[in-house]
Amino acid sequence: MTIEDMTGKTYQIWPFRSDIEEGGLNIGAIDLTRYPDRIDEILELNLMPTLKDKVLRINKENTAIMTLGCWLGEAPDIQGVLDAYIQFCFRPSVNTTGINLNNLDDLFYEHVEEKAGKEARHSMETRLEWFVFDVKLYAQHPVKALHVAVEAYTPSDLESFLSPLVNWLHSEFLHLAS
Template identity: 40%
Template sequence: MESNDHFIKFPYRKEVRDNGDINNGGIDLVLEPQRISEIHEINGFTWLKRFIQTINSENGFFMTFGCVAGREEKIVGYIDFSVRPQATSSLRTYVHNLESLFYSYLHESMSNMGQENPQQATDYAKMSLIWEETPLEIYGQTYSKLTVIFQVVSEDAAEWIFSHLEYFLSEYFPSLPHVKAQRPVQM
């Protein structure tokens, strides 16, 4: 999979590549949610579209910056996201810990759901996701974003992982007491 390290400054311009592929540029779906229809990279992946809509929802804590999904032997792709620019600088530092916090949440969630072997589910997610932290410049501010690269065996597996990641980012993490106490009123 091609690296997306050159997408540091958001929003970025539309790009037509030499091979004819079109990158629609960085679309701020928090400000313009109706533009989700322009993101052709999510066509055919309802779980990814739902994830992006939820993460960029009006009262959300995080926002997305780019994504791609495709079917090869497996379902592969990536999604870029981070906290919104209104987040305090101390909340931005939690980006460094999101991967371990997510796996802790997943293990606890699987245990609470009566999963016979919660470690097996957590290990599957760890094998399916690669987390990378890269720089982000957004609206004159600089901090970090996360790129989650995924490789899963089926639509069901993608739905499972992304529904948990969606819940973690939209409900679980923002409700943690130390996060909730620092959350700006209008996000």
């Protein structure tokens, strides 16, 4: 698959402040690596408790990955369908020179196939959309961030796609953590 460049408006410096966007509240970015106790403020994760636990773990522990944000809401183009995404990057202290970020999706899909078979891989490949964008962490560390989106009918369905991804990110790159 191909990870596409993110088009459209997105933040360029992280963490970003809260804002009101198109009639809805954006609580801003919460740095869970520094403030894991604030996870309950991320309302989307309260609807996805399994994913919430995995997001807390990947941020709280000394891992190579940190999450930057997530979202869950109604799909704008299909009634009764939910959209969700998770955004993440490698922590600034992690040396990523040996990692091809444009190939991260394929590595994940290979893992899914190895663990759950070709049908599971096909399901993930057809449902997940991957994007990459540039961001400055703490206004000083330029990194490539990834945005992985999925559509489904229920928060539980969304979790079934995003939770395995967060699990894989945690275990696959743990050896890079300092």
